[in-house]
Amino acid sequence: MSNTTSHSLLLGSLRSLGAGATGGALAALVVLITLKLQGQIWGEAVLRGQPSQLPLAWCLLWAGGIGLLIALLQRRQAGSRLPEMHETLSELRHPSGLQTRHGTRQLLGGALALIGGGALGPEALMTRLVAVASHRIWRGADRNLIAAAMAGSLGLFRSPLVGGAALAGRHWELLWRWLPATLGGIAGFVIFDGLSDLGGGLHGVPYDWPIDQEQRLSALAAALLAGLVGTICGVLLKHWRQWLNGLDLTGRCWWSPVVTGLVLGLCLWGLPLAPFSGEVQLKPLVLGQWQLSPLLLIASGLVKLLLVGGCLETGWRGGQFFPVILASSAIGIGFHEWLPWIGGMESWSSGVVGGSLSVLLGSPLLALLLGLTLLQGHGAGALVIGLLVGQMLQNKH
Numbered sequence: 001m002s003n004t005t006s007h008s009l010l011l012g013s014l015r016s017l018g019a020g021a022t023g024g025a026l027a028a029l030v031v032l033i034t035l036k037l038q039g040q041i042w043g044e045a046v047l048r049g050q051p052s053q054l055p056l057a058w059c060l061l062w063a064g065g066i067g068l069l070i071a072l073l074q075r076r077q078a079g080s081r082l083p084e085m086h087e088t089l090s091e092l093r094h095p096s097g098l099q100t101r102h103g104t105r106q107l108l109g110g111a112l113a114l115i116g117g118g119a120l121g122p123e124a125l126m127t128r129l130v131a132v133a134s135h136r137i138w139r140g141a142d143r144n145l146i147a148a149a150m151a152g153s154l155g156l157f158r159s160p161l162v163g164g165a166a167l168a169g170r171h172w173e174l175l176w177r178w179l180p181a182t183l184g185g186i187a188g189f190v191i192f193d194g195l196s197d198l199g200g201g202l203h204g205v206p207y208d209w210p211i212d213q214e215q216r217l218s219a220l221a222a223a224l225l226a227g228l229v230g231t232i233c234g235v236l237l238k239h240w241r242q243w244l245n246g247l248d249l250t251g252r253c254w255w256s257p258v259v260t261g262l263v264l265g266l267c268l269w270g271l272p273l274a275p276f277s278g279e280v281q282l283k284p285l286v287l288g289q290w291q292l293s294p295l296l297l298i299a300s301g302l303v304k305l306l307l308v309g310g311c312l313e314t315g316w317r318g319g320q321f322f323p324v325i326l327a328s329s330a331i332g333i334g335f336h337e338w339l340p341w342i343g344g345m346e347s348w349s350s351g352v353v354g355g356s357l358s359v360l361l362g363s364p365l366l367a368l369l370l371g372l373t374l375l376q377g378h379g380a381g382a383l384v385i386g387l388l389v390g391q392m393l394q395n396k397h
Contacts, residue, residue, distance in 0.1 A: 012144070013183055019134065019145040020152030020163070020184025024191030026133065027126040027153035030111075034122065037115050038276065042268065046117075046275065050290065052268045060265040066116030067261025070315050073109045075254045077102060082110035082317035085124045086362065088131050089167060092147060103132040106317075113316040117264045117275040119307035120318025126153040148184030155188020157321075159373040163188060165366040207378060208346050215344075222343020223351040223382035226332050227389030230355020233328060234390065237305045237320075238359060244313035257315040264316075267307065273300040274307055277319075278326025279374070285330060286349070286378075297334030301327040324360060325374055328352040343382075350379025354386020364391060 038046075041062065046052045052059055074080045080102040083091070091098045110125035130153040134146040151163025163185030249256040267274040272292060273281055284290065292300070304327035308320050332352035336345045353375065357367035364387055371383045 013179060015145060016148035016180035016183045017187050019148040019180075020155075020187030021191055023130040023134065023149030023152035023184065024155045024188030026130055027122075027156060027188070028191055030126060030129060031122050031156065034111065034114050038117075041115065042117065046268060050272055051270055054269070056266070056269045059269040060262055063117055063261040063265030063268065064258055065261070066112050067258040067264075067316070068255075070109050070112055070116075070261075071255050071257040073105050073112075074250065074257070074315050077105060080105040080109070081250075081315060082106040082113070082124055082128060084312070084317070085127045085166070085319055088124070088127050088150070092131065092143060092150070092167075098131055098135045098146070100132050100135055103128075107132065109315070110317050113311065113318050114277075116261060116316070117268050118311045118316040118318055119264075119275055119277075119304050119323045120311055120316065121277040121279070121320060121322035123154065123156065123319035123321055125318060126156065129153075144180040148180040148187075151181045151184030152188030152191070155185060155190070155192040157370060157373050158189060158192060159369050160186040160189040162366070162369050162373065165363060165369050208344050218341075219343045219347045219382065220385070222336070222339075222347035223379075223385040224389060225342070226335065226348045226351025226382060227355040227386035228393075229331065229335060230328055230352035230357075230386050231359055231390040231393050232355075233302075233305060233331060233352065234324075234356040234359025236302075237309050237324070237356075240306060240309040241313055244309060249313065250315050260310055260314045260316055263310065264307065267303065271300060271303060272296070273326065273330055274303050277322035278304065279322045282326055282329060282374075285326075285333065286345070294334040294337040297330045297337070301330035301334065304330070320360065321370060322374075324356055325353050325371070328356045346379035347382040350375055350382040351386040351389075354383040354388075355390040356386075358387045358390025359394065 042052055043054070079099065083106065088098070107125065107129055110128065113120055114122060114125065127150050130149045131146060134149040138145055147167055151167055154163040154166055161182070164182040167181040264275055272290070273285065304323055308323050308327070310316075311318065312320070329349045329352065332349035333345055335352070336343070336348035350371070353371050354367070357371055358364065361367040361370075367387055368384070371387070372380060375383065
């Protein structure tokens with residue numbers, strides 16, 4: 001390798017690292033502001049998964065009002081809805097590049113959806129914000145730097161490889177060949193690792209390991225059953241979204257985001273775990289800091305899955321990683337409480353997460369990295385088994 005080539009590679013790597021760090025810092029700022037506003041509006045108890053102590057009328061008025069703002073932002077403006085993360089990544093790979101004409105409307109609508117209590121994660125807003133900002137800084141001339149910045153924003157998940165895996169998509173080998181994406185992911189990881197209130201998942205929760213052959217067999221049985229349940233949940237959400245998409249609610253009824261807001265307001269007032277992304281709800285749920293019956297756990301998880309699809313298909317746009325993981329965990333814990341003699345809570349919770357992510361994410365590698373990172377390694381074996389169950393069942397159809 002010539003000195004010129006080595007110098008170019010080093011310079012490109014440093015630029016990518018800087019872009020990734022900038023993307024991670026920008027995303028961190030946005031998420032911190034969003035969490036702060038959510039807490040001030042709804043109260044800290046709601047963010048942890050408990051029903052709001054505010055009056056029902058107030059919840060309906062606020063969430064419905066947010067829905068009205070979202071509806072007005074998107075009315076008669078094709079392309080003004082915030083794209084999901086995979087859509088932004090697809091644009092980046094497309095020859096024509098990112099479409100930023102409605103960038104401001106998209107970002108504002110995504111921020112309103114998160115603040116208003118949507119059952120949505122922040123990754124769609126983060127990646128779009130960083131992509132649009134990077135595109136304007138470099139005027140779309142350097143896609144590698146845009147990719148690095150986007151990968152850096154995914155450092156929220158506290159894994160240096162999540163950004164590379166997401167950008168690589170189904171082409172796993174790109175994870176190792178796409179240097180800017182990997183460097184960007186490392187930079188974002190470094191940025192977010194210092195923010196203990198973001199992406200913490202189950203950090204600090206004691207691990208529960210099977211200690212003998214009988215417990216291992218029981219954990220295996222639980223993981224297999226949980227993987228099946230998770231796959232069913234993923235298929236349910238997938239078909240629910242397809243059905244709603246076929247109805248074209250936002251096209252036929254421009255005010256459909258208002259209805260979604262009213263439903264969210266009702267859930268905020270009366271149903272635990274249903275609103276918001278769920279990332280900060282996971283730890284108190286696993287630790288049993290409030291007592292919920294198995295039926296209520298499963299019902300809350302299913303409602304959260306339905307809310308994810310309802311939000312995404314009626315203009316409340318965001319990500320689905322965090323809420324799907326929380327909903328899957330709640331369903332898994334509910335089944336464990338129904339069948340306490342089969343496996344442990346970690347096996348059920350992680351197995352359902354693995355099955356659902358296997359269906360909903362296009363990349364098994366990305367699903368594995370996300371699951372391991374957000375669950376902090378809890379039930380890692382069950383997570384893998386759930387992913388395998390989901391993959392095998394999908395391949396049969």
